[in-house]
Amino acid sequence: MIDTKLRLRIGAVLHFIIAAGHLACLFFLDEAFRAFNILEEMTQLSFGLAWLPYAITVALSLAFAAAGFCALSTAGDIRPLPLQRLVVIAVVVAYSLRALIGFASLFWAFSLLELFSSLAPAFIVWCYWPGMSAKK
Numbered sequence: 001m002i003d004t005k006l007r008l009r010i011g012a013v014l015h016f017i018i019a020a021g022h023l024a025c026l027f028f029l030d031e032a033f034r035a036f037n038i039l040e041e042m043t044q045l046s047f048g049l050a051w052l053p054y055a056i057t058v059a060l061s062l063a064f065a066a067a068g069f070c071a072l073s074t075a076g077d078i079r080p081l082p083l084q085r086l087v088v089i090a091v092v093v094a095y096s097l098r099a100l101i102g103f104a105s106l107f108w109a110f111s112l113l114e115l116f117s118s119l120a121p122a123f124i125v126w127c128y129w130p131g132m133s134a135k136k
Contacts, residue, residue, distance in 0.1 A: 004130035008075040011091075011127030014120075015068030022061040029053055035113065067091050074131040088131040095121035095128070 025032040033039040033053070046052040070087040072078045081087075102118025 005075040005077075007127045007129075008071045008131050009077065011124055011131075012068040012071035012075070014124055014127065015064045015071065019061040019064035019068065022057050022064065026054060026057055029057065036117075071128060071131065085132070088128050091128050092125050092132055095125045099125060 030039060033042050042053050067087060069078065070081055070084045070091075073081040073084045074088055099118050099122040102114055102121070106114055106118065
C-alpha cells in the first residue's frame with residue numbers, strides 16, 4: 001500500500017507538470033486548443049481579445065502550481081498553507097467531476113486523448129483523496 005504522503009507528493013508533481021505544460025502551450029496555443037477540440041469555444045469566450053486565452057492559460061498554470069503546493073503542505077513537506085484542506089477537497093471534487101464527464105463522453109466519441117484526459121484526473125483524485133482527512 002502506498003503511503004499517504006507519497007500519494008500527495010505524486011499529486012503535487014503531477015500538478016507541477018500540468019502547470020509547466022500549460023505554460024509551454026503558450027507558444028502554440030491555437031494548436032493546443034485545436035487538439036482538444038475547444039478552439040471555437042475559446043475564440044468565442046475571448047470576445048475578440050487575442051490576449052485573453054493567454055491570460056487564462058497563465059492563470060490556470062498558477063492555479064495548478066498552487067494545488068501542487070497545497071499537496072506538499074498537506075504532506076508536511078512545506079509549512080502549512082492557508083485553506084490547504086479546502087483546496088485539497090476542491091481538487092478532489094473538480095477532478096472527480098472531470099473524470100466522470102470524460103469517461104461518460106467516451107461512450108459517444110472515443111479517442112485516446114479523451115481516455116488519457118479522463119484517466120489523469122482520476123489518478124489525481126486517488127493521489128489527493130487521503131489529504132481530505134489529513135489533520136493540520
